[in-house]
Amino acid sequence: MQQKLEVYNEILRRLQESNHEEANLPGFDDQLWTPFNSLPTRYALDVNVERAEDVLTHKRLLRLAHDPANRPAIEIRLVQVFLGFEGYMHEITFSTDDKPKLLSQLTSLVADIGLNIQEAHAFSTVDGWPYEETEQLRDALAKEVSKIEDREQFRIKYDTNHVAIPNDGTDVWEIDPKYLKFENKVASGSYGDLYKGTYCSQEVAIKILKPERVNSDLQKEFAQEVYIMRKVRHKNVVQFIGACTKPPSLCIVTEFMYGGSVYDYLHKQGGVFKLPNLLKVAIDVSKGMDYLHQNKIIHRDLKAANLLLDENEVVKVADFGVARVKAQTGIMTAETGTYRWMAPEVIEHKPYDHKADVFSFGIVLWELLTGKIPYEYLTPLQAAVGVVQKGLRPTIPKNTQPKLAELLEKCWQQDPALRPDFSEIIEILQQIAKEVGDCGEWRKEKSSGRFLSVLRRK
Structure with missing residues (x-):
């Protein structure tokens, strides 16, 4: 509330000092409070006090949107920007009632008419439209808004010049x-x-x-x-x-991921993960994979080469070249991935589901632990035959933290049903992290060795 009041008072002062006609009307100060009072605190943080008149526009749009016939109320204006050069963009403001997914639908229609959102706050600034055609942009948006209620949840966007890409109502993301x-x-x-x-x-x-x-x-x-x-x-x-x-x-x-891949760090840079850092990496990967599985996406090629590091030592899952949305039956049969990390059911062309990724994660954990390539003395095909026919698994080092060793064995169980989900894996890893002495705050602390420093100097 204090933040709201400070911004409100500054906006009021600027409008009154500029002798804005509306600002001199009786009761204006109470009316001006309407957008600040009805919108969340982040609105006050997003408003540019240098452009105090913007709040009057927002106030008018909020008033218009009270009538369902006017929803969403739209205002578009041309703004001058300086991004190393002088240019122009359009600022689009929507005001409407709060409906599930409505914001994403409005964002989608912005993309549908060829615009690129450059930044989004309580309002969005976009480019991709001739700066002199503001009225035409308003007409184009109004036309697209009218289609929202009739928009199919899933459709195929295709023309003779484009690859067919399933469209689920999100942005088209086409790049020039x-x-x-x-x-x-x-x-x-x-x-x-x-x-x-x-x-x-x-x-x-x-x-x-x-x-x-x-x-x-x-x-x-x-x-x-x-x-x-x-x-x-x-x-x-x-x-x-x-x-x-x-x-x-x-x-x-x-x-762009400045740290490169975990594979390069381990096998080309000669890096070694101490246990606290290993757990950081493993938890990052598990959270990314849990998110994918919650959204019914199976990666199908999880390995150290597909785990990338950013400049803040955050690990991210990458390369979705063979990933798939899980079939409605929940099972798949196509063999895909990389033999040394591949689950036995995938190698055998048996039906498989998201638990195939869990098996691969177990191999990745071993990779992090040892810094070695799985089954390095075997050819990929020999390794695959051993995994399927002989129950072959990498040898866990004797000095491995007991609960971590137990987790490895759970992940690469022959029976997929016995492997844990990533939500369970995250809990196990976080518990191990607490036990090795970081007391739950390990994620916020900087490691003494800065394990990516060798990569960052490249």
Whole structure:
């Protein structure tokens, strides 16, 4: 309330000093209090006091939205911005009643007419529209708003120039390639290359498919990856920024992870995780995987190479090239992933579900613990045969913390039903973390060794 009052008093002072006509009317101070009183505290934090007249606009829109016939009330105005250069954007303000998913629907329609949200507060500033056509933008938004109630929850967005991508009502996320700048190549594979680059001055990772390798099957894989990445947003999942879905320039753009992969840290940089740091990494991964499973997404290729580190030592799950939304039956049969981390039921082409990821996580835990490649003296195929036919598992070091060793064995049980869910894994790991001396505050403290410092200097 104190924050609200401070901002309110400053806005009132500025409006009265500017001799704004409305500010001189009787009872204006009480009327001005309406938006501050009816909206949450974050509204006061978002309002720019340098533009005090904005509050009058918000007050008017709130009044309009009291009538259901006016919902959502919309105001659009041109704003001048300075992002290293002088430019223009449109500021869009919606006022409406609070309905589940309505904000995401409004956000979706902004994308549907070709706009890109640059920042979102109590209002959103967007670009992607000619600055002189504010009235036309208002008409386009009004037209899209009218469609919201009739919008299907699931549909396929497809035209002759685009890869077919399932659309569940969220943003389309199409990126114009001209805003991408490629810098150094980070990695290369048989089907695509990974680059460090920028998108609208933001540092990003760009995974681009090699045009000569693109066929109908690869396009389907690409479309599936975009579809899944559009659905997820979690601090322990690499953030999707957008995609170019117009052949032949098929690429996926994500946040750039400065720490590289856990695999590189272990096997190329010679890094070693002490137990507190190992637990930090394991909990980050578990939280990301729990989120994916809660959203019915099976990763299907969980391994250290697909775990990336950001500049704040947060670990995020990456690479959804073979991930899938779980079938309604809850089971799948296709063999996919990497043999050394693959669950036995997947290797045998038996029906499998999200517990296949738990098996892979057990191998990842062992990888973190030992810094070694699983079954390093066997070929991948020999390892797969051993896992299925002989119950082969990596050898747990004798000095492993007992509860951690027990968790490893639970995760790679032959019977998927005996493996824990990630929600249970998180609890076990957090309990172990407390027992090794961090008293529940281990996540907030900085490790003495700064285990990523060697990578950050690269």
